[in-house]
Amino acid sequence: MLRINSLGVKFGSATILSDVSFQVSEKNCVSIIGANGAGKTTLLKTISGIVSNPTGTIEFQGENITGKRPDEIVKRGIAHCPEGRRVFPAMSVRENLELGGLVNRAETPRLIKEVCELFPRLGERIDQLAGTMSGGEQQMLAIARALMSSPKIVMFDEPSLGLAPNIVEEVGHIILDLKARGNTILLVEQNAFMAMSISDYTYVLENGEIKRHGPSAELLKDDYIRQAYLGI
Amino acid sequence: MLEFIQHCLNGLIIGGAYALIGVGMTLVLGIMRVINFAHGEFYMLGAYLCFTIAGLMGLNFFVGFSLAVLGVGLIGCLVERIVLRPLRGRELNTNMLAMIGVSIALSNIALIVWGAVPQAIASPFPAQNIEIFGLSFTPFRLFIMAIAIVVIVGVHMFIKYTMQGKCMRAAFQDMEIASMLGVRVDRVYPITFGLGAAMAAVAGILLGVMFSLKPTMGEFAVSRAFAVVILGGMGSFPGAILGGLILGLSENLAAAYISSGFKDAIAFMLIVAILIFKPNGLMAVNVNKK
Ligand SMILES: Nc1ncnc2c1ncn2[C@@H]1O[C@H](COP(=O)(O)OP(=O)(O)O)[C@@H](O)[C@H]1O
Ligand SMILES: [Mg+2]
Numbered sequence: 001m002l003r004i005n006s007l008g009v010k011f012g013s014a015t016i017l018s019d020v021s022f023q024v025s026e027k028n029c030v031s032i033i034g035a036n037g038a039g040k041t042t043l044l045k046t047i048s049g050i051v052s053n054p055t056g057t058i059e060f061q062g063e064n065i066t067g068k069r070p071d072e073i074v075k076r077g078i079a080h081c082p083e084g085r086r087v088f089p090a091m092s093v094r095e096n097l098e099l100g101g102l103v104n105r106a107e108t109p110r111l112i113k114e115v116c117e118l119f120p121r122l123g124e125r126i127d128q129l130a131g132t133m134s135g136g137e138q139q140m141l142a143i144a145r146a147l148m149s150s151p152k153i154v155m156f157d158e159p160s161l162g163l164a165p166n167i168v169e170e171v172g173h174i175i176l177d178l179k180a181r182g183n184t185i186l187l188v189e190q191n192a193f194m195a196m197s198i199s200d201y202t203y204v205l206e207n208g209e210i211k212r213h214g215p216s217a218e219l220l221k222d223d224y225i226r227q228a229y230l231g232i
Numbered sequence: 233m234l235e236f237i238q239h240c241l242n243g244l245i246i247g248g249a250y251a252l253i254g255v256g257m258t259l260v261l262g263i264m265r266v267i268n269f270a271h272g273e274f275y276m277l278g279a280y281l282c283f284t285i286a287g288l289m290g291l292n293f294f295v296g297f298s299l300a301v302l303g304v305g306l307i308g309c310l311v312e313r314i315v316l317r318p319l320r321g322r323e324l325n326t327n328m329l330a331m332i333g334v335s336i337a338l339s340n341i342a343l344i345v346w347g348a349v350p351q352a353i354a355s356p357f358p359a360q361n362i363e364i365f366g367l368s369f370t371p372f373r374l375f376i377m378a379i380a381i382v383v384i385v386g387v388h389m390f391i392k393y394t395m396q397g398k399c400m401r402a403a404f405q406d407m408e409i410a411s412m413l414g415v416r417v418d419r420v421y422p423i424t425f426g427l428g429a430a431m432a433a434v435a436g437i438l439l440g441v442m443f444s445l446k447p448t449m450g451e452f453a454v455s456r457a458f459a460v461v462i463l464g465g466m467g468s469f470p471g472a473i474l475g476g477l478i479l480g481l482s483e484n485l486a487a488a489y490i491s492s493g494f495k496d497a498i499a500f501m502l503i504v505a506i507l508i509f510k511p512n513g514l515m516a517v518n519v520n521k522k
Binding site: 045048050069070074075080082086088089090091095098099100102103105145149220 | 395399400401402405406408409410411412413414415435
């Protein structure tokens, strides 16, 4: 469904990503794990079209989408739930959701109902300013906002970051739930254990390069991964 | 007493036009974080375009009014595209200097096109006053009040309730995320800037009919705009409205009861006095909040 072919990104003379290739098949959950600064966020931003001028190609459902504008990419069905939640703090929950549904506005009322069933707390706070909500609630809103574009694939950038362990678990359940409903997931995480527990396949990103990859269940047993990423 | 009320209301009406100038400036400052030194020139261009269409070409005043506002809005979009877009992401100073350049260029273009001799736009209404409860207003003053209210309320509703307005606010709060969700940030900027310019043009026409037209009239407007925006609290909509009304009111009362020659000085002294007690303006918002 999503195929990345030897993607490279440079900021000035610094190489951030080099020769990154991977793919995500339909209805799969693929995770990319890597330490802080490995280039995970840059990778997702490049797929979303926010980071421009990459080398290599990004293919989505057989179409080359490299270099397309962000609005064209989200319209094709790639949603991005950004690192650090990044909800619009001075706007209400409803307005945040409406902006998430910008690319298919006709569906917005129906989808708002749908995500509020998925996240009842958002429904209760629909007219509250997003900036006044707790971190966990903001993460739910960020996920709901990404779902408002009726995506075919959802990319999550460190959804566990800065959240209490029980909320991290809840986020994990939500992602599994989305997958069960037929969504395709690309999950980027520093929390390697969480990511490998819920994904089918995992890629390891180090210094902008894919170092290892394999089915998550196998990588969980890999000595190198256990040492470097799980601290066992 | 009646006389005092009359002076107050006259001041508030002019203040309504100042509020228009201030809200236009605030829009660009608050959303785009550009200090628009050319705001006064959009005010001036609004007046001159209306003068050209209604006065020189002889078309209906309201046609001239509408076309001039639309025209200045488009000029604003163009200025954004040509001057501000290449500077996006640069320091505030760079934008500021560029806008000072635009201001000088536009007022000199006006000097070449329309000359230095003051011009006038004829009021579309009859000259005799309308009496209400013993107070009397020229019909045009009532028109200023109506337009100021309609435009300010209209712009407020546009920003608060339309999808375009929500996109504007979203882009201001987090440009990267807004564009990730599909907001065309490259369109939001010229629309916002054009809207601010169009508001200045409305005020320019309204006050142009009351006073007279000169290529340098933008200086008058931009000094009011700064006063209103600083008084209200940088970036605050209600603050700009309040600031405009206070400025108009104090100018008019100063002219009526102290000296018309010193009315500007007195009004601005009052503003300084208010700022001593409220250094961040009456309704300060933090422009730099992320
Ligand atoms: N806008 C930028 N300009 C220059 N360097 C950047 C920029 N954004 C990120 N980087 C650098 O790119 C590298 C990867 O960053 P990032 O993609 O955020 O990593 P991760 O999300 O894995 O922590 C880091 O070394 C970071 O310093
Ligand atoms: Mg990151």
